[in-house]
Amino acid sequence: MLDLIILGAGELFTPANIGWLVAGVFIGLMAGATPGISGTMMVAIILPLTFGLGPSSALILMTAIYATAVFSGSITAVLFRTPGAPEAAATVFDGYEMTKQGKPHEALGHAMFASFLGGTFGAIVFLLVAPQLARVALEFGSPEIFALILFTMVAVASIGGGNMLKGLLCAFFGLFLATVGMDIITGTYRYTFGVPILAAGVSFIPAILGLFAVSEAIRMVQGAVTETRTIEKVKTVLPRLSMIKRLLPTYLRSGPLGVLIGALPGVGATTASFVSYATATRFSKEPEKFGTGIPEGIAAPETANNAAAMGAMVPMLSLGIPGSATTAVMLAAIIVHGLRPGPFLFVRNPEFVGAIMLAAIVANILIIVVSPVFIRFFARVIQTLPMGVLGTFILMLCVVGAFAIRNNMADVWIVFIFGILGYVLEKHKYPIAPIVIGLVLGQMFEQEFRRALVISHGSSMIFFASPIAAPIIVVSLIIVLIPLFRRLQRRLSVSKAK
Amino acid sequence: MKRYFQNLTRRGELIIPLSFLVASIYLFYLAMQFRAPFRMGFQVGPDVFPKILTGIMMVLSVVLIYNAVKRGGLTEFEKVVKPRNLWITLAFIITYAFLLEIVGFVVLTPVWIAAYMFAIGMRRWTWLLGATVIFSVFMIVVFAMFMLIPLPRGVGIFREISLFVY
Numbered sequence: 001m002l003d004l005i006i007l008g009a010g011e012l013f014t015p016a017n018i019g020w021l022v023a024g025v026f027i028g029l030m031a032g033a034t035p036g037i038s039g040t041m042m043v044a045i046i047l048p049l050t051f052g053l054g055p056s057s058a059l060i061l062m063t064a065i066y067a068t069a070v071f072s073g074s075i076t077a078v079l080f081r082t083p084g085a086p087e088a089a090a091t092v093f094d095g096y097e098m099t100k101q102g103k104p105h106e107a108l109g110h111a112m113f114a115s116f117l118g119g120t121f122g123a124i125v126f127l128l129v130a131p132q133l134a135r136v137a138l139e140f141g142s143p144e145i146f147a148l149i150l151f152t153m154v155a156v157a158s159i160g161g162g163n164m165l166k167g168l169l170c171a172f173f174g175l176f177l178a179t180v181g182m183d184i185i186t187g188t189y190r191y192t193f194g195v196p197i198l199a200a201g202v203s204f205i206p207a208i209l210g211l212f213a214v215s216e217a218i219r220m221v222q223g224a225v226t227e228t229r230t231i232e233k234v235k236t237v238l239p240r241l242s243m244i245k246r247l248l249p250t251y252l253r254s255g256p257l258g259v260l261i262g263a264l265p266g267v268g269a270t271t272a273s274f275v276s277y278a279t280a281t282r283f284s285k286e287p288e289k290f291g292t293g294i295p296e297g298i299a300a301p302e303t304a305n306n307a308a309a310m311g312a313m314v315p316m317l318s319l320g321i322p323g324s325a326t327t328a329v330m331l332a333a334i335i336v337h338g339l340r341p342g343p344f345l346f347v348r349n350p351e352f353v354g355a356i357m358l359a360a361i362v363a364n365i366l367i368i369v370v371s372p373v374f375i376r377f378f379a380r381v382i383q384t385l386p387m388g389v390l391g392t393f394i395l396m397l398c399v400v401g402a403f404a405i406r407n408n409m410a411d412v413w414i415v416f417i418f419g420i421l422g423y424v425l426e427k428h429k430y431p432i433a434p435i436v437i438g439l440v441l442g443q444m445f446e447q448e449f450r451r452a453l454v455i456s457h458g459s460s461m462i463f464f465a466s467p468i469a470a471p472i473i474v475v476s477l478i479i480v481l482i483p484l485f486r487r488l489q490r491r492l493s494v495s496k497a498k
Numbered sequence: 499m500k501r502y503f504q505n506l507t508r509r510g511e512l513i514i515p516l517s518f519l520v521a522s523i524y525l526f527y528l529a530m531q532f533r534a535p536f537r538m539g540f541q542v543g544p545d546v547f548p549k550i551l552t553g554i555m556m557v558l559s560v561v562l563i564y565n566a567v568k569r570g571g572l573t574e575f576e577k578v579v580k581p582r583n584l585w586i587t588l589a590f591i592i593t594y595a596f597l598l599e600i601v602g603f604v605v606l607t608p609v610w611i612a613a614y615m616f617a618i619g620m621r622r623w624t625w626l627l628g629a630t631v632i633f634s635v636f637m638i639v640v641f642a643m644f645m646l647i648p649l650p651r652g653v654g655i656f657r658e659i660s661l662f663v664y
Contacts, residue, residue, distance in 0.1 A: 049640065049645070051645065052644070052645045052646075165558055165561055165562050165565070166562065168554075168558055169515070169518060169555060169558040169559065169562065172551050172554050172555050172558065173518070173555060175551055176525070176548065176551040176552065176555065179547060179548045179551065183532075183544040185541070185544070186534035186535065186536075186541070186543070186544045187535060188532050188533065188534060188535065188544040190529075190532055190544060190548060191525065191528065191548075214591075217587075218583075218584055218587050219578075221580070221583045221586075221587055221618045222578040222579065222580050222581060222583045222584060223578065223579050223580070386620070386625060388615055388618050388619060388620045388625075389615065389620070389625055389629045391618075392611060392614055392615050392618075392629065392633070393629070393633055395587070395591070395614075396607070396610075396611065396633055396637060397637075399591065399594060399595070400603075400607075400637055400641055400649070403598075403647070403649065404641055404645060404647040404649075407647065407648055409595060409598070409599065412594075412595045412598075413595060416588075416591050416592070416595065419591070420588065423584070424510070424514070425514070427510070428510040428511065428514055430514065446547045449542075449547065450541075450542040450546070450547070453542045454541060454542065458542075
């Protein structure tokens with residue numbers, strides 16, 4: 001691990017990469033503080049702009065955006081009762097109440113300090129755990145990797161909230177999209193319909209831009225396009241030592257909880273913040289005070305969501321499997337920049353892995369340094385931007401960014417098609433993240449499936465003979481079957497009652 | 499009954515899984531024609547995985563259709579202030595994609611930004627002018643000058659203007 005830190009430091013602490021890190025912190029703060037722009041969307045939009053950079057610089061920039069956007073969503077949650085990013089939704093309960101009591105500076109200080117603690121803790125765990133997990137994963141063969149991806153897809157589709165059937169349909173649709181193009185094993189063209197550009201498959205970036213960014217931009221311009229807000233200048237005040245002592249149990253509980261939830265596929269920082277808030281209420285001696293503007297109600301979700309964001313990066317780097325939508329986009333970036341994600345990254349590109357890990361720690365520390373300045377000067381400017389202007393800018397970036405990938409108009413059409421698809425599906429409560437994760441992991445999923453069957457001469461027992469793959473597959477099946485059993489049980493109890 | 503189905507269709511609870519079902523059946527049919535050009539020992543053909551995926555998609559779509567018909571359309575939409583902006587946005591993106599090769603990036607982008615913002619309802623000229631200038635300069639500097647992307651220059655006079663700028 002020490003070699004990772006030394007190599008990573010050598011890669012990160014160059015003037016250019018430090019510049020990208022600081023830029024990422026500012027972009028992340030702006031994205032998170034702007035309602036309608038989430039960290040995922042910002043990372044997706046920034047992806048085409050990173051083509052001119054090396055893989056390390058690109059991922060350092062994205063890591064910084066991801067880490068800080070999770071925090072800055074709380075700025076608008078505290079000030080206007082509008083979470084800038086979904087991760088900050090739980091912060092509204094007590095954060096806005098505190099603002100109503102005339103203490104927005106204190107509320108922002110709590111959010112900032114808790115995010116710094118949670119994020120730094122999560123990043124340190126990431127640094128300690130990811131290399132060990134990668135070492136174990138190096139021993140994985142085709143059946144194990146197949147089982148892991150299956151588990152990820154099922155978990156993303158079912159735990160992410162909403163209708164599980166819709167989630168599963170989207171997950172399999174994403175996996176299907178990855179089959180388009182030339183089959184790597186036999187060279188057969190599949191679903192190319194005579195379109196030459198489809199021979200290389202559905203390009204990740206235009207699809208991601210369409211699904212995450214264009215669909216959101218359409219929603220933005222359908223709202224009140226000219227509406228602006230005017231707000232007073234706000235300062236931040238960090239919590240005092242006595243207050244930190246009071247909140248210590250909350251920090252200590254929420255940090256590990258956040259990392260653990262974040263590392264699970266499909267359960268992101270948003271769920272972590274709500275679970276942490278609920279847990280803090282349960283452990284509190286005065287649970288009735290939650291929701292009335294108490295510091296615990298801000299510290300719990302804000303520690304957990306930043307810790308969860310870092311937790312989601314553990315499986316992304318060590319296993320090559322994204323734990324959240326944002327890490328799926330980052331995984332796509334790793335592939336686009338010519339690196340093969342997964343445990344081999346630790347062997348072949350240790351300086352790259354080390355730089356990302358250190359960037360995660362530094363970005364979280366920078367939250368506490370840069371945020372007070374940001375909140376004082378920039379948050380006000382961002383809030384005065386009308387949605388129509390923001391939406392236009394996002395659309396423009398997506399269209400031109402897609403063209404920039406291969407200098408091909410076909411990619412612009414892909415953005416367009418996926419933008420409509422994302423808009424329609426999300427409107428009908430079909431989740432988008434499983435499509436993206438399926439598209440990113442699909443090719444590997446199919447290859448490992450076929451390779452395993454070739455090794456076993458066609459016997460599917462190979463998946464159940466492995467002591468690692470078998471339990472993972474069984475757990476995946478259980479996740480799918482539980483709702484079915486529950487429904488059956490409910491129906492039986494209803495018929496008995498009749 | 500007719501109204502019931504109209505309601506369902508309008509809300510997409512039926513039409514989306516139905517579209518997935520039709521697409522899956524067609525894609526499954528296409529997968530049946532995928533053949534490997536050569537065969538060496540045991541191998542899993544290029545058709546197997548697409549068949550499994552489209553097969554599962556068919557089953558899931560059927561269950562969703564069954565649920566939609568049984569329960570009725572339940573999706574509650576968030577209210578939108580300007581629903582027609584969806585069509586305006588789609589029309590503008592298509593227009594941009596069609597005109598980019600002819601008019602070129604430098605001329606089309608500012609005109610597009612100003613026209614689009616006006617079309618979606620922005621009327622304050624400070625925003626229209628400011629956003630048009632700032633966004634256009636940003637796009638040209640970042641994509642054309644910094645990233646050196648060969649963005650389309652257009653034809654004729656548009657090409658001359660483009661060559662003058664970058």
